[in-house]
Amino acid sequence: MTDAKREHWDEVYRTKAADSVSWYQPTPEPSLKALDALHLPAEASLIDVGGGASSLVDRLIERGWSDLTVLDIAAPALDVAKARLGYDAIRVAWVVADVTIWRPWRYYDVWHDRAVFHFLTEPEQRLDYRHALEAGTAAGGVVIIATFAPDGPERCSGLPVQRYDAAALAAEFSPAFMLERDWREEHTTPGGGRQSFQWCVLHRR
DSSP states (O other), X not given: OHHHHHHHHHHHXXXXXXXTSTTOOSSOHHHHHHHHHHTOOTTOXXXXXXXXXXXXXXXXXXXXXXXXXXXXXXXXXXXHHHHHHGGGGGGEEEEEOOTTTOOOSXXXXXXXXXXXXXXXXXXXXXXXXXXXXXXXXXXXXXXEEXXXXXXXXXEETTEEOOOOOHHHHHHHHTTXXXXXXXXXXXXXXXXXXXXXXXXXXXXXX
């Protein structure tokens, strides 16, 4: 299954411009606002799960963050980000992996995931994700996660998704993680469409 998933996402980034995919954000405002509210030092460590070609890592480098990791199943997506960053790409740890079979070798202060978890439509996939999450966070660690909301799309990039409200998303990570904040976002796609997202911030107990 991992090979099929990798081939799917590799093909997406081989055939579409990074700024034309539906999840593209010129600036990752919801993620940055969530991080600002946490008042973390720039020395904090952050992993962007499914970060791909997202510009979140660019903005964090600009803010002085120095311990950054970006994980994605699609190497072509990471290549886009590396090319965009140029020399600054050496400041980031790049990981090509399927998060459901990957196991971190260290803890991160912040686990950030915008729109990976909702692709995990099978219970065993979500359990494997939680194993990675719990292995990569210690007590006090923070999870910033976004999925499609209940009125969001039923499919994305040709794949089915699992939609969540705040209570359902928090329940997926209980009891190891406690919900601290939640909000909804109406994302505008490059094509002018609207997508409803559910965001949650959780803390590791």
